[in-house]
C-alpha cells in the first residue's frame with residue numbers, strides 16, 4: 001500500500017517523487033528496465049528550465065554545451081543566419097545520464113519498480129481506494145494507493161483507463177540519431193543549435209542539429225519531426241544526414257556508425273481540458289504540457305510535478321478542491337498556459353504552409369528580425385514577447401503581404417506532395 005503511485009520515471013515522474021513530502025510512501029512504476037534507457041528527448045533546456053532543475057539537481061554536471069546561438073538554414077540550404085545572445089540561452093543535456101542520476105538519488109520514501117508495465121486501475125472505497133494492476137516479468141501484480149499519477153508521457157495509459165480524463169489526440173512523430181563527429185557551420189558550433197527549414201522536404205516541423213559530448217568525445221544529435229499522419233516520411237532523416245555531409249555541415253567519425261537512435265510522439269494539441277479527478281492526476285506530456293510548435297515539453301513536465309507536489313498533500317489532508325488551482329498555478333509561472341496557447345496558434349499557421357516559396361518568405365521575415373527571434377524562441381527566459389510581436393512591424397509589411405499571399409495560395413490551391 002502506497003500513499004501515491006506514479007506511473008513513469010522520466011522528467012515529470014522523477015521530479016514529482018523528489019518534491020513530495022518525505023512522510024508519504026511513494027511508488028514509481030516504469031516499463032523500462034533502467035530509467036536511463038531510451039530517454040526519448042533531445043534534452044535541450046531553456047534557461048527557465050535550467051533554473052527549475054537547479055533547485056534539486058546538480059544540473060551543471062549534466063550540461064555538455066551552453067548554447068548562445070541559433071543557426072537557421074533556409075530551404076535548399078542556400079541561405080542561413082545566426083542569432084546570438086551574450087549569455088547561454090539554451091543548454092544541451094546528457095539526457096540519459098541526467099535521468100539516470102535523478103532516479104539514483106531518489107529520497108528514501110520512494111520505491112522505484114522498473115520493468116513493470118501499468119495496465120489498469122479501479123476505484124473502490126477505504127483508505128487506499130485505488131487498486132492498480134501492473135505486470136512485472138510476465139506476472140500480474142496489484143498495488144493499492146490513495147492517488148494515482150499519470151506521468152506516463154504523450155500516450156498516457158492512465159488517461160486511457162480513466163474516462164474522466166482527456167487524452168492527447170494530435171502528435172508530431174520525432175526521430176533522432178546520435179553520432180560521434182563534428183559540426184562545421186558557423187564560428188561557434190559547440191555553442192550553436194541549428195534549425196533546418198527545408199519546407200516541402202519536411203512539412204510538419206523541420207530538422208535539427210545539436211552538439212553534444214558523449215564519453216568526453218565530440219558528438220551531435222540530428223533529428224527530424226513530422227505530423228503523425230506522415231510518420232512514414234521520417235525515413236527522410238537518412239537523406240537529410242547525407243545532405244548535411246555533402247554540404248560539409250557535419251562530419252561523422254567512428255566509421256559513420258550511429259551511436260543510438262530513438263523515435264517518439266510529441267503532443268501538439270495544447271494543454272488538455274480534464275487533467276485530474278478525485279483520485280487521478282496527469283502531469284508532463286500526459287497533461288499536454290508541451291509547446292505545439294517548438295515541441296519543448298521538459299519545462300512543463302518539471303513545473304507540473306513541482307506544483308502537484310504541493311497540491312497532492314493538500315488533497316490528502318482533506319482539501320477536496322485542492323486540484324482546482326492546478327492550471328492557475330501553471331499559469332502563474334510566466335503565463336505558461338498562454339505560451340502553450342500561442343504555440344497552438346503558431347502550429348496552426350505552420351501546418352497551413354505547404355510550398356518552399358512560403359517557407360522562403362517566412363525565412364526572409366525572421367532573418368530581418370534575427371536578434372529578437374532568439375529571445376522569443378522557446379520562451380527561453382519565460383518573458384518571451386512571442387513570435388507575432390517580433391515580426392509584426394510596419395517595416396515588414398511588404399514581406400508580410402507576400403508571406404500571407406503564399407499561405408493563402410497554399411490553402412486554396414491543391415498541393416501534391418513530392
Ligand SMILES: Cc1cc2nc3c(=O)[nH]c(=O)nc-3n(C[C@H](O)[C@H](O)[C@H](O)COP(=O)(O)OP(=O)(O)OC[C@H]3O[C@@H](n4cnc5c(N)ncnc54)[C@H](O)[C@@H]3O)c2cc1C
Pocket residue numbers: 007008009010011012013029030031032040041042043044045116117118119151152153154157174175176223263264265266283284285286290295296297298299301
Ligand atoms: C525526438 C524528441 C525530441 C525532444 N526534444 C526536446 C527538447 O529538446 N526539449 C524539450 O523541452 N522537450 C523535448 N521533447 C519533449 C520532451 O522529451 C517531453 O516533453 C518530456 O520527455 C516529457 O516528460 P514526461 O516525464 O512527461 O514523459 P516521458 O519522458 O514520455 O516519460 C514517460 C515515462 O512513462 C513510462 N511509461 C509509459 N507508459 C507506461 C506504462 N503503461 N507502464 C509503465 N511505464 C510507462 C515510459 O517508459 C517513460 O519512462 C522531445 C521529444 C521528442 C520525442
